[in-house]
Amino acid sequence: MTRRPVVATYSIVACDLEVGQWGVAVQSKFLAVGSVVPWAEPGTGAIATQAYANPRYGPQGLELLRVGLSAQETVERLTEGDPGRAERQVGVVDGAGGSATYTGAGCMNWAGGRTGPCYAAQGNILVSAATVDRLAETFEANARKPLAERLLDCLDAAQAAGGDSRGQQSASVLVVEKDAGYASLTDILVDLRVDDHELPLVELRRLYGLHELLFGKTPRSRWLRVDDALAAELRDRLARLGYTGELAEAFGRWSGTANLEERVEGIEAIDPVVLEQLREETA
């Protein structure tokens, strides 16, 4: 390939050791940034490779982490053997929460990174260092939220601080956890991409909202018991949508059409998210 636009980017690579999640979030003035920059494997670590990116840093870095190298050792090993290292930028978090970030001397201003326990934040061609500072500070301030949300919050804060001096184009969020994805048959918990959009972070949040609606879980203890009053309301709302007949059966059919079957189990209790969706559809 003769042409290779620089991946002007800011990203955060992070993990939540308590839950066992690793993830990467990235925004860039680059088409389909999610196809090049983010890499993650549960228990192993996560990597963002950018600037004049070397995409091989992703699989090679995960391989080094898998055999037990730390994040710092992984960055050293990747860059020392790469003749193009002066133009690379890479952030790594390892399986134990160790982190490292590297910015080649030839990356375009402003370029740099910051690390802390369980995260590495970095960017290049930024308006200023404030973008990376906001990534780091926002991550540190939100320890209680799910990792995917913390990462999205970080991107928003970074953008508000100026972001990429060339503007916005694409964004992605990737979070992995052992067996936590589709049908418990994959480690991919969240993998959402906005490949070309005027406001990629707004669009990424919209996708995440949709993802949570379809696949998110409300702890069973917070489901609402379906008493007589609620049963009557459900029956009425379902009938208005054309789902008549026995309640459990009608509810099952509606939830299937609404792609909400992951959040439904019988009719003794109802996930509040499902109730809200039904109320919205019949408002």
Add this chain to the structure above:
Amino acid sequence: MAEPIATYSIVACDPISGALGIGVQSRFLAVGALVPHAEAGVGAVVTQSFAHPRHGAAALGLLREGLAPGEALDRLLDGDPSGDVRQLGAVDALGRSAAFTGEACVAAAAHRTGEGYTAQGNMLASTEVVNALAETFEATAAKPLAERLLHALDAAEAAGGDFRGQQAAALLVVEAEAGYAGLSDVVVDLRVDDHERPLAELRRLYGLHEAYYGVHPREQWLPLHDGLAEEVRDRLGRFGYDGGLEQALDRWAREARLAERVDGADAIDPVALLVLRSASR
């Protein structure tokens, strides 16, 4: 039980370049995150319906060991107690293909394999959708692999597509060291995760991708004959690029960062024309 991935997809190998690719459309959020799996020089695999995403990486592993696609799928399904709900398609780097549609997949569900490709789908308006994928792929052999896949998806949608509607689409093409800066095998990797018209959006992304990366040999440029020259002059004029066609085109192309795709007023790179047309629609 997880929601089934209601999908149609085409998996294929370009006989000349050896590139491997997948095109997929689905009524499923971010279908590109789960269904397509490909490795340059090895093969390409889709896993859909009540999908087992790990079958993707596992099938590529078996192809890498040298199993034929049919043997690889048999091996995976032998060890899978839920084989009856799976749908799989695989093509290897030699162009051999195989597909499987479990009998419990939601109708219409079908697959069709041929030299260098396999087409499959479930929850379809009819099995004609799969025929449209296959026939369009076969009929477009002169085009680049990515474009053949996009044409096949469009034809499938026109044949009725997925009966639950549209939501997401993805296009993936891999070829050894043909991707970003020669340091990646990923030639095209575009996703539309949630859109009313995902195939139209995927085409728009592909147009952008071609504008950034695509290279057309000079003999494929379009001659600026009377009609086309008139059209280009008119479109440039609408942006305020007046005067001689050559100068106007040159100024526009430089500002659109497409200078390499314009050279005089005799012919134009098709990508430059596409960008001009979509910008002045």
